[in-house]
Amino acid sequence: MRSSNDPKRVLIVEDDADVREALAVFLEGEGHPVVEAAHGAEALTRLHDSAGICLIVLDLWMPVMDGWEFRAAQRKDPELAAVPVVVITADKGARQRAADFGEADWMTKPIDFGRLLELVNEHC
Amino acid sequence: MCRNSRSGSVGSGEALVRYGVAVIATAGGLTLRRALSTLWGGELPYLALYPAVLASVWYGGIGPGLTAIGLSAVGAVAFWLGPDHTLVRPDLSQAVGLVAFVVMNLAICLVVEGLGRARSRAEASAAHQEFLARVSTHLGSSLDYEETLRAIAGLAVPFLADWCSVDIVEGNGLVRRLALACADPAKRAIARRAEIYPPDPHGRHPRTHVLRTGQSVLMPEVTDEMLMQMAGDGDRLADLRALAYRSGIVVPLIARGDVLGALTLATSESGRTYGPSDLALAEELGRRAGIAVDNARLYQQAQEANQLKDEFIATVSHELRTPLQSMLGWVKVLRQGKLTSERTIRAFDVMERAGHAQARLIEDMLDISRIATGRLRLERSKVDLGAVVQSALDAARPAADAKKVHLEMALDPRVGFVPGDSVRLQQVAWNLLSNAVKFTPGGGRVEVRLEPDRGSVRLIVRDTGEGIDPEFIPYVFDPFRQGEATSRRRHGGLGLGLAIVRRLVELHGGSVTVRSDGVGHGSEFCVFLPVNSPPESPSAVSEKGAG
Numbered sequence: 001m002r003s004s005n006d007p008k009r010v011l012i013v014e015d016d017a018d019v020r021e022a023l024a025v026f027l028e029g030e031g032h033p034v035v036e037a038a039h040g041a042e043a044l045t046r047l048h049d050s051a052g053i054c055l056i057v058l059d060l061w062m063p064v065m066d067g068w069e070f071r072a073a074q075r076k077d078p079e080l081a082a083v084p085v086v087v088i089t090a091d092k093g094a095r096q097r098a099a100d101f102g103e104a105d106w107m108t109k110p111i112d113f114g115r116l117l118e119l120v121n122e123h124c
Numbered sequence: 125m126c127r128n129s130r131s132g133s134v135g136s137g138e139a140l141v142r143y144g145v146a147v148i149a150t151a152g153g154l155t156l157r158r159a160l161s162t163l164w165g166g167e168l169p170y171l172a173l174y175p176a177v178l179a180s181v182w183y184g185g186i187g188p189g190l191t192a193i194g195l196s197a198v199g200a201v202a203f204w205l206g207p208d209h210t211l212v213r214p215d216l217s218q219a220v221g222l223v224a225f226v227v228m229n230l231a232i233c234l235v236v237e238g239l240g241r242a243r244s245r246a247e248a249s250a251a252h253q254e255f256l257a258r259v260s261t262h263l264g265s266s267l268d269y270e271e272t273l274r275a276i277a278g279l280a281v282p283f284l285a286d287w288c289s290v291d292i293v294e295g296n297g298l299v300r301r302l303a304l305a306c307a308d309p310a311k312r313a314i315a316r317r318a319e320i321y322p323p324d325p326h327g328r329h330p331r332t333h334v335l336r337t338g339q340s341v342l343m344p345e346v347t348d349e350m351l352m353q354m355a356g357d358g359d360r361l362a363d364l365r366a367l368a369y370r371s372g373i374v375v376p377l378i379a380r381g382d383v384l385g386a387l388t389l390a391t392s393e394s395g396r397t398y399g400p401s402d403l404a405l406a407e408e409l410g411r412r413a414g415i416a417v418d419n420a421r422l423y424q425q426a427q428e429a430n431q432l433k434d435e436f437i438a439t440v441s442h443e444l445r446t447p448l449q450s451m452l453g454w455v456k457v458l459r460q461g462k463l464t465s466e467r468t469i470r471a472f473d474v475m476e477r478a479g480h481a482q483a484r485l486i487e488d489m490l491d492i493s494r495i496a497t498g499r500l501r502l503e504r505s506k507v508d509l510g511a512v513v514q515s516a517l518d519a520a521r522p523a524a525d526a527k528k529v530h531l532e533m534a535l536d537p538r539v540g541f542v543p544g545d546s547v548r549l550q551q552v553a554w555n556l557l558s559n560a561v562k563f564t565p566g567g568g569r570v571e572v573r574l575e576p577d578r579g580s581v582r583l584i585v586r587d588t589g590e591g592i593d594p595e596f597i598p599y600v601f602d603p604f605r606q607g608e609a610t611s612r613r614r615h616g617g618l619g620l621g622l623a624i625v626r627r628l629v630e631l632h633g634g635s636v637t638v639r640s641d642g643v644g645h646g647s648e649f650c651v652f653l654p655v656n657s658p659p660e661s662p663s664a665v666s667e668k669g670a671g
């Protein structure tokens with residue numbers, strides 16, 4: 001269970017290692033600890049293992065388990081469903097096709113890191 | 125057999141009526157003329173008999189017409205030419221009159237019969253036209269050809285047949301029954317059972333013959349021997365006998381020279397037999413149905429191509445944005461000014477790599493565009509193929525080392541120079557190699573062999589990687605195709621590399637093949653290049669013309 005004493009952390013779910021690292025280094029540089037996952041299945045494990053995750057930064061096109069499948073699994077799990085999600089995707093048409101995605105912020109790559117930082121500050 | 129006797133009794137009953145009308149009309153004519161004897165005496169002996177013959181031939185056709193002529197002649201001799209109620213030979217002038225009567229009435233019979241035939245032909249033709257018009261309405265109304273073919277079978281029964289089926293050759297070569305219509309619902313179950321029999325390998329069924337040759341088959345009378353020939357085993361023969369075919373037609377569904385399927389028409393309970401005019405109508409029906417199937421399939425292909433294009437555009441967007449994100453992300457991180465010098469070097473490495481990746485994507489897209497418009501040209505010279513493969517290998521080595529993929533090379537020194545474009549041949553080797561490294565997990569092996577092969581040179585790139593799904597093998601060299609579902613792919617790229625390889629190899633007069641024992645079993649690409657300059661191929665000439 002999470003408690004107010006746990007450090008708040010951002011979960012970065014992104015398969016491209018270079019992009020993931022840039023996001024992680026940037027957010028840590030701004031004082032936000034991060035947890036990294038290379039695909040949806042790994043992200044689910046991280047969510048269960050790590051306490052205090054305050055925001056999920058989610059890519060959509062990923063191997064093993066893509067962003068849509070991850071989101072469906074997350075919403076089905078009552079422990080995880082409430083964690084807010086910001087989608088970062090290089091697929092510009094994805095938002096129109098994501099009818100049953102639930103509440104989420106959407107950003108198209110290349111994303112504005114300043115705007116992402118605002119969202120992280122808001123949620124964490 | 126009971127079917128035959130029943131239809132026979134129907135036929136003889138109808139004939140009885142027709143000949144009965146002839147006898148009654150003639151008897152009426154003779155009676156009337158005799159009644160008028162008191163008025164006319166021997167004058168105008170045949171006046172009342174013309175209408176009798178005319179009525180007989182009009183109603184009953186040529187047979188009853190001839191009967192009426194014969195009866196009229198006998199009656200005339202018996203009642204007024206000779207002494208009454210005797211058949212004494214008439215004198216010469218009477219005989220001439222009698223012969224004239226017979227000849228004139230024969231002529232009338234032939235004319236009336238001809239008119240009757242023409243009328244029934246016109247009626248049949250009008251009915252055929254109306255039928256085809258109704259068929260055309262259905263053909264134009266839907267792009268779902270299964271629905272269309274079911275509608276056609278429904279129209280054919282009972283107008284053309286008691287039984288109609290449409291069988292289509294599927295992409296895998298198997299024949300599938302798409303439509304079935306039966307006048308007798310009880311036969312539906314039997315017909316359904318008949319369709320689950322495996323296709324007859326010996327082609328004894330008329331449908332198999334039609335599908336193979338594209339030639340129609342007309343069976344005016346279906347005999348039990350024919351049924352035995354069609355049936356492979358006892359059960360099937362029993363079913364075919366139960367369907368009680370009397371007459372049958374099988375025509376091909378043809379479009380642009382290809383046999384797409386077969387339309388089968390058969391009669392049973394109606395007792396109708398097919399002739400050449402029915403065959404002509406059935407063939408027209410087959411042609412129209414074939415065009416409908418072809419149009420629907422072309423539409424489907426166009427839809428698929430369109431979808432492929434949309435997916436490709438989404439992939440291009442994704443593949444260009446990802447390195448862009450990498451570059452801009454690291455710029456942002458550098459601007460934070462908090463990086464160690466080690467991380468700063470890494471940031472520049474990433475940005476450089478991302479830039480090169482984007483440049484390569486753009487080059488690939490331009491190449492595919494050149495290929496599509498026929499503007500891809502070779503700068504021909506003598507190429508040291510060994511050196512070209514070696515430099516491609518050197519270029520691929522960093523990526524292979526990073527993944528811990530082992531690269532092996534065996535260059536046969538007998539391979540010397542080949543005619544071609546060294547930049548493009550290096551692109552071929554690089555695309556195959558980088559693909560192999562990309563799809564081979566860490567610890568795997570990529571093997572490159574270059575060797576002479578009977579007047580040509582063979583470049584083999586073999587890997588122990590993921591292999592290729594057998595279903596995907598036919599599309600491996602198609603542009604825009606990738607083996608994985610778009611959103612869950614493990615590998616980037618636009619799916620253009622192998623399409624470019626194939627075109628470049630073809631422009632060199634060579635060929636490329638692929639082999640894989642399935643997913644998880646690695647794959648092997650083999651490029652054959654001629655050692656002598658290829659003759660200028662027609663496509664190469666036209667490309668130069670287009671450029």
